[in-house]
Amino acid sequence: MAVLVDVHTHVYLPRYASWLRSRSIAPRILVNEAGEERLLILENETSAGRPVGPSYWDRDAKLSFMDQHGIDISVVSFANPWLDFLSPPDAESLARDLNTDLEEYCATGPALASSSLQRLYGLGLLPLVPGISIPSVLEAVSQIAQAPHLRGLIMGTKGLGKGLDDEALDPIWGAIEKAGLVVFLHPHYGVDSSAWGEKENGHVLPLALGFPFETTTAITRLILSGTFDRFPSLRILLAHSGGALPQLSSRLASCIDHDPIVASRLRHNARFYLGKLWFDAVAYGPEELAFVTEVISRAGRYESGSSNTKVLADRKEGSKRMLFGTDHPFFPPLSSSEKWKSVVENLEAIDSVVGWEQVEREGVRGGNALTFFGIE
Ligand code: URA
Ligand code: ZN
Numbered sequence: 001m002a003v004l005v006d007v008h009t010h011v012y013l014p015r016y017a018s019w020l021r022s023r024s025i026a027p028r029i030l031v032n033e034a035g036e037e038r039l040l041i042l043e044n045e046t047s048a049g050r051p052v053g054p055s056y057w058d059r060d061a062k063l064s065f066m067d068q069h070g071i072d073i074s075v076v077s078f079a080n081p082w083l084d085f086l087s088p089p090d091a092e093s094l095a096r097d098l099n100t101d102l103e104e105y106c107a108t109g110p111a112l113a114s115s116s117l118q119r120l121y122g123l124g125l126l127p128l129v130p131g132i133s134i135p136s137v138l139e140a141v142s143q144i145a146q147a148p149h150l151r152g153l154i155m156g157t158k159g160l161g162k163g164l165d166d167e168a169l170d171p172i173w174g175a176i177e178k179a180g181l182v183v184f185l186h187p188h189y190g191v192d193s194s195a196w197g198e199k200e201n202g203h204v205l206p207l208a209l210g211f212p213f214e215t216t217t218a219i220t221r222l223i224l225s226g227t228f229d230r231f232p233s234l235r236i237l238l239a240h241s242g243g244a245l246p247q248l249s250s251r252l253a254s255c256i257d258h259d260p261i262v263a264s265r266l267r268h269n270a271r272f273y274l275g276k277l278w279f280d281a282v283a284y285g286p287e288e289l290a291f292v293t294e295v296i297s298r299a300g301r302y303e304s305g306s307s308n309t310k311v312l313a314d315r316k317e318g319s320k321r322m323l324f325g326t327d328h329p330f331f332p333p334l335s336s337s338e339k340w341k342s343v344v345e346n347l348e349a350i351d352s353v354v355g356w357e358q359v360e361r362e363g364v365r366g367g368n369a370l371t372f373f374g375i376e
Contacts, residue, residue, distance in 0.1 A: 001115065002362045003072040005369035007184075008239060008280045008325025010079035012056045013101045019094065027081050041081055042206055044193055050203075055329035059105055063119065065328055069343045072112055072366065075373055076102070077123035077154035079330075080188035084129060084158055091127035092136045099124040099143050099150065106149035117375060122147075123154045123184050126172070130161030134168070138175050145179035151373040152182030152235075157189065157218035164218050165225035177231045182278075182373060186239040187214035212243030219245055219277070220252060228276055229267040235372070237323070241283040242274075246295040249274050253302070275299035278372060280325040281364055284345045286352035289364075293318030293353075312355035319360040323369045324350060 012020070020029040020039070027041040029052060038049030039056070054061040056079075066074055078098065083091040102122040109120040124144040126137050144150045153176070159166050164185075176183060190210025215238060228234060238245070245252075253270035256262050274296045281289055294311060297318030324346065331342035350356075350364050370376065 003112075003366040003370070004070055005324060005366035005375075006066070006071045006074045006326050006328070007237065007323045007369050007373075008282050009062070009074045009076055009328045010056075010330070011062065011076050011102075011105070012052075012079055013098060013105065014057050015094075015097055015101055016078070017057050027085060041188075042203065043189065045203075055332070059109060059120075062328070063110065065340075066119070069326070069339055069347075071326070073117065073119055073121065073369075073375065075121045075123060075151065075369065076106070077184055077186070078102070078125050080156060080186060082125050082154070082156055082188075083127055084156060084188070086127075086129055088127065088129055088132040088136075091129045091132060092140075095125055095127040095140045096143065099140065099147065103147040103149055118149060120149070121373060121375060122150045123152045123182070124150045125153055126155065128155065128159060132160065134171050137172050141172065141175045141179060141181070145181060151375070152184060152237075154184040154186055157185070157187060157214055163221055165221040165227070167225075170227075170230065173227060173231045173234060177234050180235075180374075182235050182237055184237045184239065185215060185219060187211040187218075187243075190214050191217070212240045214243075215239055216243035216245050216248065219243075220248075223252075223270060223273045224256075224262065224265070226266060228273050232276070234276075235278065236276075237278040237280060237372075239280060239282065241281065241288060241292050241322075242277065242279045246274065246279075246292045249295060249299065269302045271299040271302040273299070275321075278321045278323065281322050281346060281350055282325045282327055284342070284349060286349045286354070289322065289349050290315050290353045290355065293322055296321055315353065315355040316357070316360050319353075319356055319364055320368055322364045323372065324365050 017029060020027055026045065030038055030040060032038050037052050039052035040049040055065065062074065083094055086094060102124055106118060106120040106122045109118060112119050126140045128137065144153055157164060159169050190206040191213045193206065196205045219238060249271050256270050279292055279296065283289055294314045297314040326343045326346065333340055350361055
């Protein structure tokens with residue numbers, strides 16, 4: 001069955017939006033002088049914030065966006081900054097309630113016509129905040145694993161406050177791996193904003209560069225910590241096509257090879273780990289999708305030393321680890337238009353990768369997601 005599945009689509013459920021409304025500092029939702037609600041979540045965001053409305057929390061709005069763009073199924077995840085700003089007790093209870101809410105959001109949603117599938121599946125969240133007890137995080141993993149419509153969880157890059165290379169996370173990686181849940185790794189903080197200078201460029205630099213650089217740093221630290229050697233069956237999906245990791249993976253491998261502290265730490269050549277990851281197709285261009293799928297396909301073969309393979313065959317092989325996404329409700333069109341440019345561009349990119357045939361395009365559009373998330 002050829003379906004279109006959106007694996008990168010967010011929601012601020014009503015319970016979370018209420019929490020943001022109750023706050024007087026960011027992250028928060030405020031009402032401006034014109035009486036309109038604004039979302040303030042990014043670092044250094046001016047009080048103008050972003051317009052926020054039903055597309056952020058209303059299920060009918062999500063479904064109508066899906067219908068408008070021919071999306072059959074969405075794997076909906078909570079949006080940044082998740083629970084990062086909460087105290088351990090608040091994070092623990094809100095994680096439990098939000099995971100319950102998301103399961104209900106999916107379970108009581110519509111079925112996909114003439115199939116036994118639902119139109120909505122979800123990725124829950126964990127109460128990952130400094131000072132939380134590991135058993136309470138493990139309880140959230142187990143709650144998600146038992147929820148029939150939740151197929152994994154979305155995670156930011158802070159871990160328990162020390163990043164994702166913190167050994168204290170090992171029991172959590174172990175539980176996630178054992179439960180077979182997908183981890184969707186997603187940025188929020190960007191990188192040091194002093195690099196952005198003084199010119200007013202709106203959200204362009206933090207979103208276009210800061211977000212993907214943050215993901216790149218987080219996944220690189222995870223690779224360097226040997227986590228994939230200890231948990232080889234972990235399934236991690238990287239937002240925004242893995243940021244800069246595919247472009248920098250050979251440089252990373254070379255830096256490791258030449259570093260006396262790290263050279264003998266990992267079981268594999270650094271490129272190998274790219275072949276263990278999954279990548280969304282939220283890159284907005286066919287050349288980028290072609291490059292990423294070529295690089296990840298070759299990654300595993302560096303073990304045997306044979307990197308000289310056929311480019312188009314590599315792109316086809318690598319496409320099995322790539323999955324369509326939209327980043328809804330972010331990046332709405334600035335003026336009213338029938339379809340969102342951010343969606344159309346990602347679909348056109350999938351349609352235009354040189355070397356992919358119909359089977360690869362259908363895989364990236366939805367077939368890979370059905371397999372990856374066990375939607376059957
Ligand atoms: N802006 C955000 O804050 N989050 C996203 O996921 C995309 C854009
Ligand atoms: Zn996103």
